[in-house]
Amino acid sequence: DEVEELYHSAVREATTAFGRGECFIEQFLHNPRHVEAQVIADTLGNIVVVGTRDCSLQRRNQKLIEESPAPFITAQLEQQIIQSSIDICAKANYVGVGTVEFLLSQDGKLSFLEVNTRLQVEHPVTEEITGIDLVVEQLRIAQGLPLSINEMPKPKAHAIEFRINAEDAANGFLPVAGTITRFDVPTGPGVRIDSGVMAGSTIPATFDSLMGKLIIVGNNRQQAIARARRALAEFTIEGVASVLPFDRAVIEHSDFCDDFNVHTRWIETEFSATIAPAKRQIPQKEAALTHTFIEIDGKRCKLGLPAQLFAGLSLQTEANLDTSSSVKEQLSELIVQSPVSGSLFKWVINDNQSVNAGDAIAIMEAMKMEVQVIAHRSGILTKTVQEGDYVNAGDAVAEIS
Incomplete structure (x- = not known):
């Protein structure tokens, strides 16, 4: 009965999001990683993988933290991801900017997941490590011009992105609507903020909970983590709940920082840091x-x-x-x-x-x-x-x- 209800829930979500409700039952993979490749393909038949990303830190199969290049994978596996992505896009005659997504099982088996035929939320980490402006590439492709590169660029840095959502991490990451009373963002070397809100902005309950993105860049992963700790400590949001307490806990966790022992179910099954529930905000001028x-x-x-x-x-x-x-x-x-x-x-x-x-x-x-x-x-x-x-x-x- 539970599986049947979850299936119908998935059909409803697919219909709402895509206008079509077809859903498929697939092989179960125990605690896999989520890895993906950023691709660009022009009208002339050129296909280039710009870089790889890891997006394993998720709640309800929705990404929270992404980084590029995908850490702790072998050169052989990286090449398999790159070649498979090119082959899939070539077979489909794909044109545009897109992402080929895979699940990586614990025994090293790579399984195709989907192709996202658009620019994704996590695209800035790829831009930061390669110097390629993916929006410019979209425009070049739309004009019928060739890609500005003909092979995968070598990563020149390491980047981590934190999705700053209006969600109560201590209460199952439930979205929280309300008015932002304070939105102070960090600055400094290797810090990029992409956001469309500020103090006074209202977060409605009818849209995605994303308020902004914090992108951190370092010469290597260790430096990116160090810079992320400082930036997250300086980031202040008041008026609505945010995932900042969760991000601060993750960036100190050995599973993430040391051997990258994380997977798509890690938050639900192994993350154990204590996070205080967000308090219901009552405007100061209103009485209790x-x-x-x-x-x-x-x-x-x-x-x-x-x-x-x-x-x-x-x-x-x-x-x-x-x-x-x-x-x-x-x-x-x-x-x-x-x-x-x-x-x-x-x-x-x-x-x-x-x-x-x-x-x-x-x-x-x-x-x-x-x-x-x-x-x-x-x-x-x-x-x-x-x-x-x-x-x-x-x-x-x-x-x-």
């Missing part, structure tokens, strides 16, 4: 809120009232509030909260149906991702929102009594 619940037209709604509203009340009122607080606490135990801001895409469990703690009861859709809503207790489910409704993280979507 006291939460309760009211019923409107038969629908249970969460209500937040300023805490100072209750200041100065009599002891009797305070006693009543204490009783009320006890009742609210009991009611709160029944509430199923939304794990993320977004639309409730689908109810998996019917109304008034029995559920067990840990069951998936609904699916949220936020920032191009599907997130399951999990029952926190066993009991009878009562829905408080409908499919298609938009809710904020922490809002009540159901009760389990």
Whole structure:
């Protein structure tokens, strides 16, 4: 049943992203690395691999940290990646800038994954180590001009890119919408920032969570890591959650820094650093809120009232509030909260149906991702929102009594 639901989820994501929902079941590879080749191909039949990258640090199969050239691979494996990429593009008569992606199993077997027929988020690391402007190459190809190079350039540096996403790393990397109140970026040798936000920008829940990219370049991998530590320490984002605490932990981890013992499931299975959950941001001019619940037209709604509203009340009122607080606490135990801001895409469990703690009861859709809503207790489910409704993280979507 779980596999069937995940398959349907993949079909929905494919349909939303690409307009087609065909999905295929493929061979399972245990803890593989994700390696890829940047290719450029012109209308004259010239195909050149510009460089290799490793993109193994991922959550939910989405990349977080990439580097070029791909570290700790043999010359023979590198040549296999290069030649396979050229062969695939030649067979498909591919024209343009693209990426040929592979999975590398622990026993050294290289498996073709896909071709991304576009410029990718991680393309700056290839630009930085080769001096090739991939956007310029796109324009040359579009004009019918030949490529500016005829063979793979030798890497002259090592580059690492950190995707700076608005996500709470301590809470399953769930995306967080909100307004950025502070966005101070690092500077210095080997530091490049590609970003489209600043202090005052609003991160909506309807788009990808990427706020910017931090690209670090060094003469070698060790220098790039050292520069990354300094840059990440100087990077400050306030107002929304970010993955910066996670990045700072990874850049100190021996699995990443020393022998590169990472893979596409490393974050979920082996990353163990303690990261504090991001706090819900309340604007400084707003007072702290006291939460309760009211019923409107038969629908249970969460209500937040300023805490100072209750200041100065009599002891009797305070006693009543204490009783009320006890009742609210009991009611709160029944509430199923939304794990993320977004639309409730689908109810998996019917109304008034029995559920067990840990069951998936609904699916949220936020920032191009599907997130399951999990029952926190066993009991009878009562829905408080409908499919298609938009809710904020922490809002009540159901009760389990």
